[in-house]
Amino acid sequence: GAVVSQHPSWVICKSGTSVKIECRSLDFQATTMFWYRQFPKQSLMLMATSNEGSKATYEQGVEKDKFLINHASLTLSTLTVTSAHPEDSSFYICSARDPLSGANVLTFGAGSRLTVL
């Protein structure tokens, strides 16, 4: 089945630094990937839709200059948290849809837990 891989799984960084999270579709091509953010014991909040070869579409309230998304190829999208601060600490999860799977099923990566000190 469809597999989405995220890296890194865990990252700890100092306040003010930037962190890049990669999301790869391993066995299918994804023209669109979705980035979600999850706070402790809460639901997933859609941050942005990443589109291969074009600009990402951000949800209301998400700072595009803070969360840079680049969808460089049909199998890779990256999320860069720029000038990270402790309030950016969260669980970031990407997802993509295998176009051959049908039924609108989204496959999720295992998530990347960011801790900003």
Added chain:
Amino acid sequence: GDSVTQMEGPVTLSEEAFLTINCTYTATGYPSLFWYVQYPGEGLQLLLKATKADDKGSNKGFEATYRKETTSFHLEKGSVQVSDSAVYFCALSSASGNTPLVFGKGTRLSVIA
């Protein structure tokens, strides 16, 4: 807009108890409905799905039936195990094409031996 409402947790059950997690939705058209499960420290995994009214999704002993008349997709399992302890998310996708899912807030289930 589209929305999903789940029963609030946490839910604590003894092993072999019956589980029901309620989920209702608001959407335009005819959405596809999903249950995802998140085990501690992990991402989300698809548990089951239903794409049209009266469809029943099932997997690993879990079931949910798409009820258009009550706009519901309640998750059930006849006999839970400790390994079922996780957070369960109800979700919908109301549009065709490559669109994101709308999630409920999640329900944390703890099963004790």
